Amino acid sequence: MSISKAVITAAAPDQKSLPLQSLVDQQGVKKTALQLIVEEAVSAGAEEISIIICAGASNDFEAAAGKHAGRLTFIEQNDARGYGDALLRAKDFVGDEPFLHLISDHVYISRSKISCAKQVVDLAQQQDCAVSAVQSTREHLLPYFGAVGGQREINRDDLYRITSVIEKPTPTRAEQDLIVAGLRASHYLCLSGIHVLTPNIMKLLADDLQAAPAGANINLSTALNALAELEKCLALEIAGSRYNIGVKYGLLRSQLALALTGKDRDTILSELLELVATANSAPAGESA
Numbered sequence: 001m002s003i004s005k006a007v008i009t010a011a012a013p014d015q016k017s018l019p020l021q022s023l024v025d026q027q028g029v030k031k032t033a034l035q036l037i038v039e040e041a042v043s044a045g046a047e048e049i050s051i052i053i054c055a056g057a058s059n060d061f062e063a064a065a066g067k068h069a070g071r072l073t074f075i076e077q078n079d080a081r082g083y084g085d086a087l088l089r090a091k092d093f094v095g096d097e098p099f100l101h102l103i104s105d106h107v108y109i110s111r112s113k114i115s116c117a118k119q120v121v122d123l124a125q126q127q128d129c130a131v132s133a134v135q136s137t138r139e140h141l142l143p144y145f146g147a148v149g150g151q152r153e154i155n156r157d158d159l160y161r162i163t164s165v166i167e168k169p170t171p172t173r174a175e176q177d178l179i180v181a182g183l184r185a186s187h188y189l190c191l192s193g194i195h196v197l198t199p200n201i202m203k204l205l206a207d208d209l210q211a212a213p214a215g216a217n218i219n220l221s222t223a224l225n226a227l228a229e230l231e232k233c234l235a236l237e238i239a240g241s242r243y244n245i246g247v248k249y250g251l252l253r254s255q256l257a258l259a260l261t262g263k264d265r266d267t268i269l270s271e272l273l274e275l276v277a278t279a280n281s282a283p284a285g286e287s288a
Contacts, residue, residue, distance in 0.1 A: 088209060108241070124234075201223055
């Protein structure tokens with residue numbers, strides 16, 4: 001399996017400005033969230049990258065893309081019908097090739113020398129199959145993610161054969177259908193927004209779109225569930241973490257995570273301790 005193309009979805013109406021937000025990376029360099037996610041794709045070997053955007057947003061995204069802007073193709077999602085529809089817009093771009101897919105409102109920090117996206121790509125190439133990154137996630141966060149059920153692969157603590165995928169399940173549904181042996185209580189394997197997908201995913205998404213009621217949205221999880229029934233699909237607990245910049249304080253948490261794993265870690269820790277001490281010493285109802 002050779003993977004040289006990546007698709008980044010960034011067209012959700014309530015999230016279209018998130019990739020344009022500025023952060024400071026682990027080396028102390030100011031970058032947009034879009035630059036960080038494009039660099040994640042490039043680190044995994046992507047040579048051509050398509051970004052699915054809202055109509056009229058190409059100029060803003062091109063300006064925010066940084067030094068890799070020249071390898072980007074922008075595809076507008078007109079008459080938007082959800083996340084699955086956004087990914088389907090890249091059908092002609094990926095053709096009959098497997099491809100890397102990432103979402104634009106996450107920041108990824110690896111705990112190894114290998115980036116999170118490359119961990120997924122390397123496994124997909126080794127196993128010659130689709131692979132989705134997952135992260136053990138507390139039950140109260142289920143409303144934000146798709147989640148998978150599966151069986152642990154022999155001799156691997158971080159790898160699962162996917163048997164089901166459900167979009168934003170309720171805790172009751174997750175407890176019934178998504179319990180995975182070996183996870184901590186009230187934790188589930190939630191999708192982390194990094195996938196290597198085979199061309200069959202586009203056919204499944206097209207089928208979902210055709211079958212959906214007029215104007216209804218389609219999601220990726222339904223197609224992933226169907227893909228797992230059709231062919232081998234694996235879920236990998238990546239050696240790293242994802243940070244969703246689209247949730248409350250998500251941008252702040254992402255920046256802190258980058259800072260605390262970067263070259264200025266000691267300085268940031270000292271400043272945080274000083275900030276906490278100052279805040280704790282302020283009279284109730286007043287700011288220091």
